[in-house]
Amino acid sequence: MKEKSEVWQGTLALMVLKSLEAMGPQHGYGIARRIEQISEDLLSINQGTLYPVLLKLEQEGTISSEWGVSDNHRRAKFYRLTKAGRKQLESDASQWQQTIGIVARFLALARGAR
Amino acid sequence: MKPLRRAWKRFIGAFGGSRCDAQLADEIEAHLQMQTEDNLRLGMSAEEARRAAVLKFGGVESVKESYRDQRGLPLVETFAQDVRYAFRSMRKNPEFAAAAILSLALGIGATTAIFSVADAVLLRSAPYRQPERLATVSVNGAIPAPLYEIFRHEARSIESAALFSEWYFNLAGQGEPERIPSARVSAELFALLGTAPELGRTFTADEDQRGRDSVVLIGDSLWKRRFGGDPNILGRTLLLNDAPHTVIGVMPPGFRFPEGPEHHATVGPFPPAEMWRPMALLDWERTCKGCFNFGMLIRQRPGVSPKEVTAELTEILRRHLRHGSLQDFAIAVVNLQDAVTGKVRTPIRILFGAVLMALAIACLNVANLLLARGLRRREEIAIRLSLGATRARVIQQGFTEALAFAVSAALLALPIAWAAVRGLIAIAPPGIPRIGTAAVDARMFGFALGLALLTAVLCGIAPAVMTARRAPGETMKTGGRTATAAPSRLRAALVVSEFALSLVLLVGSGLLFRSFITVSEIPLGFRADNVLTMRFSLPNSRYDDRRRATLIDRLISNCRALPGVTVAAATSTLPLTGEAEGWGLVAEDNPNHEKYTMVRVRAVTPGYFRTLGIRLRAGRDFNERDRGTVAVAIVSESAARRLWPGGADPLGRRLLNNPPMTVVGIVDDTHASGVDAEIRPYLYLPFWQFCPPDFAIAVRSASDPASLINAVKTEVWRIDKDQPVTHVALMKRIVADSIAPRRFQAILMTLFAAFALVLAAVGIYGVLSYAVAQRTQEIGIRMALGASRWSVVATVLKQACTLATAGAALGLVAAFRLAPLLSSLLYGAGVAEKPVFLGCAVLLVGVAVAASIIPARRAARLDPITCLRYE
Numbered sequence: 008m009k010e011k012s013e014v015w016q017g018t019l020a021l022m023v024l025k026s027l028e029a030m031g032p033q034h035g036y037g038i039a040r041r042i043e044q045i046s047e048d049l050l051s052i053n054q055g056t057l058y059p060v061l062l063k064l065e066q067e068g069t070i071s072s073e074w075g076v077s078d079n080h081r082r083a084k085f086y087r088l089t090k091a092g093r094k095q096l097e098s099d100a101s102q103w104q105q106t107i108g109i110v111a112r113f114l115a116l117a118r119g120a121r
Numbered sequence: 122m123k124p125l126r127r128a129w130k131r132f133i134g135a136f137g138g139s140r141c142d143a144q145l146a147d148e149i150e151a152h153l154q155m156q157t158e159d160n161l162r163l164g165m166s167a168e169e170a171r172r173a174a175v176l177k178f179g180g181v182e183s184v185k186e187s188y189r190d191q192r193g194l195p196l197v198e199t200f201a202q203d204v205r206y207a208f209r210s211m212r213k214n215p216e217f218a219a220a221a222i223l224s225l226a227l228g229i230g231a232t233t234a235i236f237s238v239a240d241a242v243l244l245r246s247a248p249y250r251q252p253e254r255l256a257t258v259s260v261n262g263a264i265p266a267p268l269y270e271i272f273r274h275e276a277r278s279i280e281s282a283a284l285f286s287e288w289y290f291n292l293a294g295q296g297e298p299e300r301i302p303s304a305r306v307s308a309e310l311f312a313l314l315g316t317a318p319e320l321g322r323t324f325t326a327d328e329d330q331r332g333r334d335s336v337v338l339i340g341d342s343l344w345k346r347r348f349g350g351d352p353n354i355l356g357r358t359l360l361l362n363d364a365p366h367t368v369i370g371v372m373p374p375g376f377r378f379p380e381g382p383e384h385h386a387t388v389g390p391f392p393p394a395e396m397w398r399p400m401a402l403l404d405w406e407r408t409c410k411g412c413f414n415f416g417m418l419i420r421q422r423p424g425v426s427p428k429e430v431t432a433e434l435t436e437i438l439r440r441h442l443r444h445g446s447l448q449d450f451a452i453a454v455v456n457l458q459d460a461v462t463g464k465v466r467t468p469i470r471i472l473f474g475a476v477l478m479a480l481a482i483a484c485l486n487v488a489n490l491l492l493a494r495g496l497r498r499r500e501e502i503a504i505r506l507s508l509g510a511t512r513a514r515v516i517q518q519g520f521t522e523a524l525a526f527a528v529s530a531a532l533l534a535l536p537i538a539w540a541a542v543r544g545l546i547a548i549a550p551p552g553i554p555r556i557g558t559a560a561v562d563a564r565m566f567g568f569a570l571g572l573a574l575l576t577a578v579l580c581g582i583a584p585a586v587m588t589a590r591r592a593p594g595e596t597m598k599t600g601g602r603t604a605t606a607a608p609s610r611l612r613a614a615l616v617v618s619e620f621a622l623s624l625v626l627l628v629g630s631g632l633l634f635r636s637f638i639t640v641s642e643i644p645l646g647f648r649a650d651n652v653l654t655m656r657f658s659l660p661n662s663r664y665d666d667r668r669r670a671t672l673i674d675r676l677i678s679n680c681r682a683l684p685g686v687t688v689a690a691a692t693s694t695l696p697l698t699g700e701a702e703g704w705g706l707v708a709e710d711n712p713n714h715e716k717y718t719m720v721r722v723r724a725v726t727p728g729y730f731r732t733l734g735i736r737l738r739a740g741r742d743f744n745e746r747d748r749g750t751v752a753v754a755i756v757s758e759s760a761a762r763r764l765w766p767g768g769a770d771p772l773g774r775r776l777l778n779n780p781p782m783t784v785v786g787i788v789d790d791t792h793a794s795g796v797d798a799e800i801r802p803y804l805y806l807p808f809w810q811f812c813p814p815d816f817a818i819a820v821r822s823a824s825d826p827a828s829l830i831n832a833v834k835t836e837v838w839r840i841d842k843d844q845p846v847t848h849v850a851l852m853k854r855i856v857a858d859s860i861a862p863r864r865f866q867a868i869l870m871t872l873f874a875a876f877a878l879v880l881a882a883v884g885i886y887g888v889l890s891y892a893v894a895q896r897t898q899e900i901g902i903r904m905a906l907g908a909s910r911w912s913v914v915a916t917v918l919k920q921a922c923t924l925a926t927a928g929a930a931l932g933l934v935a936a937f938r939l940a941p942l943l944s945s946l947l948y949g950a951g952v953a954e955k956p957v958f959l960g961c962a963v964l965l966v967g968v969a970v971a972a973s974i975i976p977a978r979r980a981a982r983l984d985p986i987t988c989l990r991y992e
Contacts, residue, residue: 035148036155053179054152058145059187066130079158083151084144 019060021103024096027070027088034075034083035061061086069095145188153178199514203521210522211529214494218526221490224880225530225577228483229569230537231873233561235476237542238549239469241559243462248375250315254280254421255457258434260450261719263413263703266406268438272417275437278425283310285379285416289815290337290361290396291660291845292347300845301343303396304379313420314378321355321370324399334401337366341374343395361396363662363843372397379416380461380555411705411717418457427454449717465553467945468866474942475626479873480569482622484576486880489615491523491580493887499587516582523581527574538566548868550861612888613924619884620928621935623877624965628936630870631957632947637863639949645856646791646800647696648734652852653826654695657837658815658844666812672840673808673816677726679836680820685829689820690729693722693813696793697859698848702813704804708764709775720760720804721793724811730788732821733852740772740786743807747785752778752810755786760802782806796860797948819852826851866946878965882972885924889917889976900980901988910981917977918970925969929962936961 019042026041027033033041038061039054064070069092075085088096153174160170175181211218249255260268266284273282288303308324311317319341328336337359339348348354358365377393406412421430431454439447455463502515538561549556659669673691680689694701705717727743730736738758747753754776756764761771761784775781790800808816818837822829834846857864893900900913940952 034151034155036152039152040159053184054156054177055149055179055181055184058149058184062188063127066127068126077151077155079155081151081154082147083155084148 019057020064021096021099023057023060023064023086024069024088024092024099027086028093028096032075032085032087034077034085036083038086064092068092142185142189145185149178149181149184199517200521203518204525206518207522207525211525217490217494220883221487221526222530222533224483224486224883225527225573226533226537227876228480229530229534229566229573230541231876232476232480232569233534233538233566234541234545235469235473236565237538237562238545238556238559239473240562240565241555242553243466243469248316248373249457251420252458253456254423255314256419256421256427256430256454257457257460258282258417258419258430259453259455260438261413261703262451262453262700264415264417265410265412266402266415267408267410268441269415269417271441272434272437276430276433278422278430278433280420280422281309281313282417282419283307283313284400284402285310285418286400286414287379288394288396288398289658290398291363291658291843293360293363293843298843298845299347300847301396302394303337303398304394305400306378306397307400310378310418313418316373316376316378318370319373320352321368323370329399329401331401331403334399335364335366336369336399337361338370338372338397339368340372340376340395344371362660366398377555379418413703413705413719419454427456430454449719461555465862468862471629471943471946472866472869475629475870475873478622478626479876480572482619482877482880484572485615485619485622486884487526487573488576488580489612489619489884489887491526491577492583492612492615493891495519495581495583496891516586519582519586520578523577524574526581527570527577530573530577531570534569535561535566548865550865551858609892612891616881616884616888616924617928617931619877619881620925620965620969621932623874623881624929624932624961625936625939626870626874626877627961627965628932628940628958629943630867630874631961632940632943632952632954633863633867633870635954635957636946636948636951637860637867640797640860640863643792643796645696645796646735646789646793649852649856651822651824651826652733653820653822653829653833654817654848654850654852654855655830655833655837655846656815656817656848657846659841660814660844663841664814669814670808670812673726673812676818676836676840677728679839680818680833681728683820683829683832683836685822685824687821687823688728688732689818690732691726691808691816691818692729693724693811693816695817695819695852695855696733696791697795697855698817700794700801701803704778706764706804707777709777709781710769711765711767718760718763718802720756720764720802722804722806722811724808724813724816725805726808729805729819732819733791734821735791736789738787738789740784742786743805747807748809752780752782753785753807754782755788755805756784757788757790757803757805759790759800760804761787763802776804782810796856797863817848863946863948878968881928881965882968885921885969886972886976888924889921889973890979892920893917893976893980896980897983897988900983901985904983905985905989913983914977914981917973917980921969921973921977922966925966928969929965932965933958933962 022042022045023038026038026045030037030041035057036054039057042057061070061072065072065086069089070086071089072084072086074082077083153171156174156177157170160173161167165173178184258264258272264272264284269282269284273279283306285304285306288305290301290303292299292301306324308326308329311323317323318338321338323338324336328334339354344350344354354368354371357368359368360366380393406414419430421427431452434452434454435447438450438452442450459466505515506512542559542561546556546559659672664672677689677691680686701721701723703719704722705719707717725743727745730742740755743753743755756771764776765771765774771784771787773783773785775783788805791803792798792800793803794801818833820826820829820833830849834849837844837846904910904913936958944952
């Protein structure tokens with residue numbers, strides 16, 4: 008991994024879904040903070056890039072949104088995971104696990120061969 | 122499922138617009154504020170906290186942009202945006218937009234209009250069964266009934282045949298008497314054409330006999346106009362030419378046989394018939410071998426060509442010929458469609474070709490304008506590319522703008538086409554068949570629009586493509602100043618083609634005008650000034666020949682007594698109003714005695730020659746003495762030469778007709794069958810000997826003849842108040858009408874040429890202005906180094922002359938090649954009019970120089986200091 012990893016959209020979408028599952032309804036800033044914390048700042052994203060992803064997920068129906076009030080009494084848009092989103096997260100997560108497993112085994116094999 | 126749902130959301134989102142934008146802005150703002158607050162808690166200063174928040178967020182605008190792209194359908198939205206942009210830039214540069222749109226609109230409109238007319242006149246085929254097998258047959262322009270019978274029975278190449286001739290019905294009773302153009306036709310005609318009546322039936326063979334022939338068919342237009350489309354019209358009795366006739370059928374709309382200028386040369390152009398009666402030949406008509414009074418229509422056997430029919434008929438004629446030689450008879454078998462449209466086909470095709478050239482010039486011009494604009498914008502495009510616009514996006518914008526131009530032009534072109542069709546119908550010379558049915562043609566409009574669209578699109582995206590291919594930095598480095606060779610060469614080529622095409626049109630219009638002037642200067646053989654004419658008839662049903670001749674005499678002497686009238690006369694036909702009847706005559710003392718000579722026959726009253734100003738060369742005019750038993754005649758000069766080719770003096774010699782006629786005078790030839798037509802030999806007879814029921818009155822006045830119209834009409838109606846007076850016209854007008862086609866062609870061609878010239882001027886102006894603007898620095902340097910203003914002007918003018926001369930040279934080559942196509946429309950020297958070619962080329966270069974004066978002056982006025990600073 009070179010410096011701080013660039014994040015591609017699919018991964019980001021998965022992270023958003025997982026964050027919402029863990030935290031319950033949350034606004035964009037909260038999601039961004041969560042992703043940064045979990046990745047321990049290894050993963051630095053322009054927080055702005057989150058919003059097109061949120062829009063896409065909402066259009067696909069995996070999340071829904073409504074305006075609400077944040078902890079410090081600020082008006083913000085809250086996103087929540089839908090039923091379809093939960094299903095999506097499950098299948099995506101297991102797919103990831105599988106991919107990671109395959110890639111890890113492959114890399115280990117390659118190293119051994121050298 | 123998901124992609125579908127997303128597509129739907131996006132479609133909905135495409136209409137959210139500003140509300141969604143505001144929500145997104147709110148959301149982002151909330152995000153930034155939360156981050157700022159967290160940063161403050163970490164101990165940053167207020168300013169620093171906000172800045173860090175924004176940094177962390179990334180480009181707000183680019184987020185909004187990609188958010189927007191995802192929310193709706195970017196293609197649709199950017200399209201709308203581009204359209205708005207296109208119209209805004211049109212408003213910013215109205216001259217440019219007007220020039221481009223107007224030239225395209227005029228090009229499309231004119232092309233559509235001319236094609237619509239051509240389609241109505243030439244292409245739409247007549248509503249007959251297998252029209253390609255229909256043809257007219259004529260011998261020296263018409264056919265006598267006996268010859269018709271011979272041809273019909275003996276020619277194996279003819280499947281069936283019918284006889285027809287012009288007729289007029291005076292429809293009286295119920296409202297004003299009306300003179301209805303009609304036709305006498307054989308009963309076989311309708312079966313031959315394959316046209317069934319809309320109502321009722323057509324003639325039976327029995328009704329084609331004298332005595333049983335008082336039945337008529339009426340046309341759809343007449344039925345609707347005069348009888349309100351009454352379905353009970355069948356069996357109704359109409360008073361026609363004072364005799365009762367029974368209506369037995371109504372012909373369908375569009376049935377207008379016979380029509381057109383060349384059906385029947387003897388009678389002249391037919392107005393489309395609205396009533397038909399049976400031929401029912403009279404006994405003398407049936408047997409008269411010299412009466413070339415009829416038209417003959419045939420249906421050829423399948424697979425037979427008009428040429429083969431001609432050959433067979435010639436052979437038949439040879440067998441039957443007793444007098445004279447075959448060379449004296451010109452047999453013509455002409456396809457019906459050709460007969461109807463023959464005379465107008467070439468001019469219409471040429472005009473269509475011309476208008477296509479004008480359209481091509483319009484397209485070239487728009488190409489030129491759009492390219493020029495695109496080039497000026499290269500820097501802008503480069504900046505946008507470097508700011509992250511994709512190539513596709515930039516090209517898409519060029520495309521949209523071009524589309525906006527073409528669509529605007531199309532919207533403007535539609536009313537132009539409509540008005541042009543109306544205008545063409547209004548100013549068209551008489552005698553173009555079916556022109557009244559022309560309407561804007563959707564196919565042609567589509568074609569012209571497509572061409573315009575293609576041009577606009579190609580030229581609209583070309584600059585974007587060219588710029589997008591290069592690295593943006595390169596274009597910006599040059600500051601858009603340096604002329605890149607390729608587009609400049611392309612634009613020069615466009616201008617040269619514009620000039621070449623313009624020259625072709627100019628030469629065409631020049632040649633047509635030259636011919637028009639030549640023709641209008643031809644001495645007519647008569648004087649048309651101050652002569653009023655009108656037609657009138659004293660029908661056979663009311664008057665016999667003797668009574669009619671007496672009434673005509675009385676009418677003429679009454680007219681002469683009117684104040685202001687110098688002299689008046691009557692004649693069976695006036696010059697230039699169609700051909701007079703043809704007779705074959707044998708002259709006494711003619712070396713080849715047996716030979717029939719064809720002459721045109723015209724009945725006249727004494728004073729006719731004075732009224733029309735025709736010079737009496739020898740002998741005398743008719744007078745009272747000729748009322749006696751001795752038949753007399755006056756011959757035209759060319760008739761005298763043909764009847765007595767040996768040079769014998771015709772005066773006092775006889776023409777062996779029944780009874781024989783003594784020649785008492787010789788008059789000048791007149792251009793009676795057309796100003797530019799060949800002079801025909803004429804025989805003049807007094808009304809006492811030959812008195813057709815239809816005739817014309819001519820009145821020569823000392824002052825304005827138009828003021829006499831009512832007085833003369835009153836005199837006419839004192840003779841018989843039930844007869845309609847028709848064709849009231851000044852002789853001058855008749856002459857003008859007869860050369861109207863030439864004027865019409867010349868004017869249209871000149872319009873096209875003028876249009877082309879203006880476009881070419883705009884084109885070269887654009888190219889030179891651009892060149893001057895691009896070379897501002899160079900010019901400044903040259904002036905700073907001591908070049909005079911004149912040499913700067915000369916540089917610009919030289920460029921103009923080079924382009925124009927190249928265009929003119931190419932155009933001359935093309936014009937020399939294309940001019941022969943015009944030759945059938947020209948008169949006199951025709952294509953050989955070299956001065957016209959040269960004059961047009963000089964004019965063209967002159968226009969180029971004139972158009973380059975403004976850019977040249979702009980170049981000369983440049984201040985060297987400013988130029989060098991110019992960025």
